Amino acid sequence: MPTSTDDAAQPASPVYLSAPKTPTILPDSRWDVATKRTVLVIMLVVGVGIFWISRPVLTLLIIGGIVAYLLNPIVDLCERLRIPRSVSTIVLYLLLLVALILTPVLLLPVLLTQLSSLSFNVPYTANLFVGWMQRTVANLPPSVEILGFRFDLTGFYQSFQASINQDLTRQWLPTPQDILSYINQAIGTATSVLSTSVSVGFSVVGGVFAVLFFFFVLFFISLYLTKDAPKIRAYVEGLFPRAYQSELGDLFARIGHIWQAFFRGQIILSTSVGVSTWLALTLAGMPGALILALLAGALEIIPNLGPIIAMIPAVIVALIQGSDSLTISNFNFALLTVGIYFIIQQFENNLLVPRIIGNSVNLHPVVVICGVVIGANLAGVMGAFLAAPVIASLRMLGAYIYNKLIDNPVALEPPPQESRDTFYRRIVRGDDHVISAAEMTVTIETEESQGTTPDKSMPLTERHNNGAVKEQMPAPIHDDPLPQLADDPVPVEITKPATD
Structure with a gap:
């Protein structure tokens, strides 16, 4: 079909996709301050509501997070050794x-x-207690004089001894009539026990399955938290604006240092206290020394109050059974037991705690005890265990918020820690000065820029001290900082003070 000349003269224009329009934010669509505050309050209320609804799962998350936090350094070490993180996590948990x-x-x-x-002879112990009370009362003076007035205590002593003979002996040594009444009560309750045995059996089985399900869920929660720890860390850091990431990273590093020192210290302290308690009680002839030592090591997780609670059953066992190897009275053996626990506690507080935990927690004992009581009231044993690091972390967070409120500068350096290289050079090699990692980098870059050929056999410390670097560098953080280098070509000498 022929086409017109106009159509033939006009070439077909290509069809282009239109470029996407850049979205513009209208001034009217921005939230004002009141709207932002309202949304923030609503989000806080919703967050508190979700937290309240999720209370049954919080225990699993907290315990799983603690397990993952403790095992994460091992997985990180395996990852640095070129072992895949998933493989090392699965093998470690198996x-x-x-x-x-x-x-x-x-x-x-x-x-x-x-x-x-641990065989407790209750009637024999009751007789010993009653005899001790009678001897103690018999040795007391018959009268006392207070402010010139004499008081006769003979009647009080007689009534007290009568109450001991009647009430305490009757309580601990039942009469035949009491025994018969107990038997009749047992026969009466036996029928009800038999009728409800099936329901009790089902409840026991259900409780066992509930415990197994709890550990099953806890196992997988901690496993996934350990495996995805880098992703979780990166996600949390990405939630904050870039301008705050450096100082918030410093804050998180300091809080992490508190928790690392606390958990590492608790593991070492529990092990050392348990082993030392077992050795001391075994040498003293304490019955059930291993059980009491395990109890002492387990209760070490409760700061300040745990050792006192662990000492109470040991003193009771010493009073009732006495020693299997020492020929001393039960009362003297109980005093010896108190002395053993006191010495172990002093050894822990004055030698182990300063070197293992150090000043990471650094809380007054009164604050720790109050925190333990409040934590135990809120969350039981878990609250008592985590009271000290939680209070220390809140104190660190409060210091950060206080400095931001009064416009004080916030330190951006991580907590000073002596690296392995510093420890090796200071202790093993005995160097007087150890340069920091930043100074090492500047030393190498300066040598390369000056075109000098460094002596690779010479350590960086000697190359730095011999004047290889002539520029001003930041002072290191450690205890023996390097003096500021001058701008002139005269190398700086570090001399030792003369010793007598």
Whole structure:
């Protein structure tokens, strides 16, 4: 079909996709200050509501987070050794599962043997107690003089001895009539026990499955938290504006230092206190020394109050059973037990705690005790255990907020820690001065810019001190800082003070 000349003269224009329009934010669409505050309050209320609804899961998340936090350094080390993080995490948790299964299997026979040695003869102990009370009252003076007035205590002593003979002896030594009444009550309740045995059995089975399900969920929560720890860390850091990431990173590093020192210290302290308690009680002839030592190591997680609570059952065992190897009275053996626990506690507070935990927590004992009581009231044993690091972290966070409110500068350096290289040079090689990593980098860059050929056999410390760098560098953070280098070509000499 022929086309017109006009159509032939006009070439077909290509069709182009239109460029996407850049979205513009209208001034009217911006939120004012009141709207932002309202949304913030709503978000806080919703967050508190979600937190309140999620209370049954919080225990699992907290315990799983603690387990993942403790195992994360091992997984990081395996990752630096070119082992995939997923593989190292799975292998580590399988080993942990095997250890959790084998530990009670191996310890159960020993614990049963220790429990069999704790034979409490209640009537005999009651008779000893009553006899001791009677002898103590008989040795008291018949009268006392207070402010010139004499008071006769003979009648009080007689009534007190009568109450001891009647009430205490009757309480601990039941008469045949009491025994018959107990038997009749037992026969009466036996029928009800038999009728409800099936329901009790189902409840026991349900409780066992609930415990197994709890550990199953806890196992996988901690496993995934350990495996995805770098992603979680990067996600949390990305939530904050870039301008605040450096100082918030410093804040998180300091809080992390508190928790690392606390958990590392608690593991070492519990192990050392448990082992030392077991050795001391075994040498003293304490019945059930292993059980009491395990109790002392476990209660070490409760700051300040745990050792006192662990000492109470040991003193009771010493008063009731006495020593198996020492020929002393039960009362003197109880005093010896108190002395053993006191010495171990002083050894822990004055030698172990300053070197293991140091000043990371740095809380007054009164604050720790109040925090333990409040934490135990709110969250039980877990609250008492985590009271000290939580208070220390809140103190660090409060100091940061206070400095921001009064426009004080916030320190951006991480907490000073002596690196392995510094430790090696200071302790093993005995160098007087150890340059920091930043000074090492500046030394190498300056040597390259000057075109000098450095002596690779000479350590960086000697190359730095011999004047290889002639520029001003920032002072290091460690205790023996390098003096500022001058701008002239005269090298700086570091001389040792003369010793007598």
